[in-house]
Amino acid sequence: MLNVVTIKDVKVKIGETCKQLRKSNNLSREELAETLDISRATIQNIEYGKNATLDNVLKVANHFGFLPYIFNEIDKANTSQNDISLY
Amino acid sequence: MLNVVTIKDVKVKIGETCKQLRKSNNLSREELAETLDISRATIQNIEYGKNATLDNVLKVANHFGFLPYIFNEIDKANTSQNDISLY
DNA sequence: TATATTTGACTAATATAATAGTTATTTATG
DNA sequence: CATAAATAACTATTATATTAGTCAAATATA
Helix, strand or coil: CCCCCCHHHHHHHHHHHHHHHHHHCCCCHHHHHHHHCCCHHHHHHHHCCCCCEHHHHHHHHHHCCCHHHHHHHHHHHHHCCCCCCCC | CCCCCCHHHHHHHHHHHHHHHHHHCCCCHHHHHHHHCCCHHHHHHHHCCCCCEHHHHHHHHHHCCCHHHHHHHHHHHHHCCCCCCCC
16 A cells, blocks of 8 residues: 555644654643744644644744754755656 | 754745746646645745745645655654753 | 643634735746 | 746735633643
């Protein structure tokens, strides 16, 4: 089987990651939200894998230090001219 | 110097990547927008590095085939318990 | 156990991303 | 050159993400 990654998969993964990193840093949603200058409800939505704005998701990525890795992957997709596969 | 990656940097990079991959696939914004079931204006905003919804950005990533790479980076940040550096 | 903190699950109001249009300019094609 | 296609830059409207607020249930802490 192919096990294709879906958009929903990515959103759920973002949510799981936010929750786990928040926990391992001993932060409540309230605290993380305040630090990132967003609301507790938005953190909750992100952790639930709901749709969100790019800005808020990137704030989370930035706070937990994996923003550069995201940047690099996009840059790679760019420079390697990732045309749509014909196969 | 440190050359830190900012949230704006990532948004601009996403925009550049969308534009370049769209061009290299000989697609107009109109065509890409229709394929992804979003509007031409939204594609334009993304290419300009403006804020957008996660769903729409991931649609672009999915269409040009780098959604799994995004997924993997988030998964790595997750499993390696990327605590906030003290240094 | 008692108390405090955190979380899940809502609601109503607000802010803003997305949309469908339009027009002028730029770029590609005959 | 002439014409078509694509893009830049707007506007007004709609859709929806964000917010502040509440309250009950779950969890952690004294």
